[in-house]
Amino acid sequence: MEQEVKKINSVYFDDKTEEVLSSLEKTRAEFWNLDRECANFLNTLIKINNSKNVLEIGTSNGYSGIWILEALKETKGKFTTIEFWEKRQSVARKNFALCVPEVFCEPKIGSAVVVLEDILEEIQKNKRQKFDFVFIDANKKEYIEYFKLVDKMLIDGGVILADNILSHYEKVKDYIETLFNNPEYQSQILDFGTGMMLSRKTKKACV
Numbered sequence: 438m439e440q441e442v443k444k445i446n447s448v449y450f451d452d453k454t455e456e457v458l459s460s461l462e463k464t465r466a467e468f469w470n471l472d473r474e475c476a477n478f479l480n481t482l483i484k485i486n487n488s489k490n491v492l493e494i495g496t497s498n499g500y501s502g503i504w505i506l507e508a509l510k511e512t513k514g515k516f517t518t519i520e521f522w523e524k525r526q527s528v529a530r531k532n533f534a535l536c537v538p539e540v541f542c543e544p545k546i547g548s549a550v551v552v553l554e555d556i557l558e559e560i561q562k563n564k565r566q567k568f569d570f571v572f573i574d575a576n577k578k579e580y581i582e583y584f585k586l587v588d589k590m591l592i593d594g595g596v597i598l599a600d601n602i603l604s605h606y607e608k609v610k611d612y613i614e615t616l617f618n619n620p621e622y623q624s625q626i627l628d629f630g631t632g633m634m635l636s637r638k639t640k641k642a643c644v
């Protein structure tokens with residue numbers, strides 16, 4: 438006899454956070470947020486990898502950020518996120534403070550490539566640690582530029598998750614080909630949501 442399988446979200450959010458997430462889900466299309474399934478996957482991945490220093494490129498109103506912060510609460514990590522739209526970033530800041538105030542969060546305003554160059558400079562001057570997990574979800578045409586910078590700021594064994602890989606295939610094709618042809622990365626395309634590419638760095642890169 439066939440039984441209906443119910444999808445149960447394994448993350449426990451308090452009432453306040455659940456309320457914020459449900460409210461953000463109503464405007465998901467406008468703010469280009471992940472769906473709950475992908476957000477749950479992102480959250481699980483950070484926990485599995487025990488990531489402690491996570492970078493997000495593309496904050497929007499903070500929907501995915503809340504899921505990242507919830508994972509970092511468990512791994513006792515910290516979060517940096519980049520957005521060039523000030524209005525969105527300020528909504529995200531409020532959401533982070535409301536839902537996960539206990540996790541250190543550094544929202545950065547500005548064009549992703551410029552902010553990434555600044556971050557890289559700080560890493561090279563030993564003023565900042567390398568990241569162990571990067572979530573790419575901003576301008577699809579720039580994914581390849583993000584990768585060139587992110588590669589230099591990711592630890593050996595670090596993970597990159599990139600969204601919209603199948604929905605924006607033509608725009609991110611150079612990113613996909615570069616990752617698949619890079620012997621320092623083990624990569625896999627995941628066919629759910631809008632399509633994600635999961636890549637793990639396997640060798641030390643020179644900074």
Ligand SMILES: C[S@@+](CC[C@H](N)C(=O)[O-])C[C@H]1O[C@@H](n2cnc3c(N)ncnc32)[C@H](O)[C@@H]1O
Binds near residue numbers: 494525
């Ligand atoms: C797909 S949305 C991010 C959604 C978010 N990760 C979530 O799931 O809740 C992409 C965001 O990146 C921002 N963005 C696009 N291009 C950017 C750039 N070059 N620099 C910084 N932010 C950018 C957009 O304003 C938008 O808010």
